[in-house]
Amino acid sequence: MLLSINDLSVRFATAAGTADAVASLSFAIEEGETLAIVGESGSGKSVSALAIMGLVPNPPGRVTSGQIVFRRRNGSTEDLLRASSARLRDIRGNEIAMVFQEPLAALSPVFTIGEQIAESLRLHQRKSHADAMRMAVRMLGSLGISEPEMRARSYPHQISGGMAQRVMIAMAMACRPRLLIADEPTTALDVTIQAEILSLIRQMKEETGMAVLFITHNLGVVAQIADRVAVMYAGRLVEEGPTKQIFSSPRMPYTSGLLASVPRLVTDDSPLVLSAIPGEPPSPLAHPRGCAFHPRCRYAVKGLCDTTPPPLRDLGNGQAARCLRIDEIVGGAT
């Protein structure tokens, strides 16, 4: 076990009230594994990632419960929610690194690309400026960037979004982290660049044996990259399991809906259905009683789904789902 999250809850104090962004979330990542977190906008994916990094903006956010236990390079374990800030800084950017969704906004406009990559090396590996810069250039080269020396001296405003995301990956990979968190790393990029970035992450993973926590809306991407999938809805984990199993036999109606909303260009000549799930995700200010998904669920039963919060049920084979009618709707829903 590399990382294990237990009963994590994160709340935001907003003008309109308290938002339960993440509610009692638990999951684990094994060494070298790629876990994808999927879910609609606002389901709490980014907040969960930020909680691992210790970067939940406070105020307005606050981690209200849980443990995030991380196994370090030296074999010791650390609860990231209780570690001293010095120890946390030692882990951040070094053993756990993160790639963000909008690479151009995530890079500082006033430092060169080389300097920004070199910064982690100087910080965590105590490299000299010259050594760190040389390593940065080498990283850029190994990520398939042409003329890496010249690129290292450019500023973010001089490069494209795809290039910027490579730079972000170089920055995150600089210290060979044991866990890479990628929060929708390809959403802001066009399709061909997306594929390149994905294969780059796979390549890095093969080279270093790191684990990846991959956050995305895109189930197509999940099928390509993930060993396991965790589905989030309204701040909760609603289903998880091995990728193949989740794709072939989803057991939670929300997961089925997500899968059904993937546009199947080749096999379907019907018009693209972008949302097979009716309605909107609930406001984090007021999650529905019972199962949070029940107002949108075609299998919801009055007097059951709207009153009783479903537990996460272990189904064997590493799959677990949160649905009260799991035994009645066997075979998933289409």
Added chain:
Amino acid sequence: MTGFLFARLLRAIVTLWAVLTLVFVLIHATGNPIAVLAPEQMDAAQRAALAAALGLNKPLLVQYGVFMGGVLHGNLGVSYYSNTPAMPLLLSRVPVTLELVGLAIGTAVAIGMPFGVFAALHPDSLADRALRGLSVLGASVPTFFVGIVLIFVFSVLTNVLPASGGGNIVHFIMPAITLAFFRIAFFTRLVRSSLLDSLSQQYVRTARAKGLSEAMVVLKHALRPAALPLVTVFGLQFGQLFAGTVITETIFALPGMNRMALEALFRLDYPIILSYVLVAAGMFVFINLVTDVLYGVIDPRVGHAR
């Protein structure tokens, strides 16, 4: 960057040239420059001699050339009042004003910056709200009032600081504080909002994600982009103050450039006024140039834009 500097330098020169031409046109727009340039008590012969000396009997274009030549040599005529060359006379007063402005801006930055940074790092804390209250006060009290209160407290009541005169640094303390008073409040608010904005940027989160200490995050990654709007405002304030210390120089009887210009205005001492316009314009242009260069140094995006 070199191209950028060259373009800005060219712009500065063109601006100065435009100001000079405007001054030339203004002198001649009255019809008879001698009427403007000669003191009332001059008789006709003296006027004719002055006209010849200034080349005013020559064609306009030649006069323009002569005028520009005079400007380049710092020759803008003789002060009617003191009978000495106007430009050197005015320039002798510039250091006092520069020192006053420098001290005032320096004080305002030295106090306003740390206050602003503190307020941005602890938004809505008690200290932040107190600072905000003080800055409203600082912004609403008029300069002359601050000066008078200072004189009353430190000269009249306690007699620790001299109320007037120049030459010694002690003479600059109260005038500099008077001018800095409003600007401390102003800079505090400015630094606060600018830094708050930069702290909420995604690249600051990236810096934290790298494992940098909070001090490094603020000092290295947040403060520098936040300095951009500050440089503009500091420059503007400097230029504004350079030509805007009349009241303070008068209250504290400092022998500065602005007081001389005011006196010249009362006496219609045109050569001094002309010199003043030129010096003030030159200073504005110079400050703009420095601001532009600093901009390019702080933000690489600026230097690269064509």
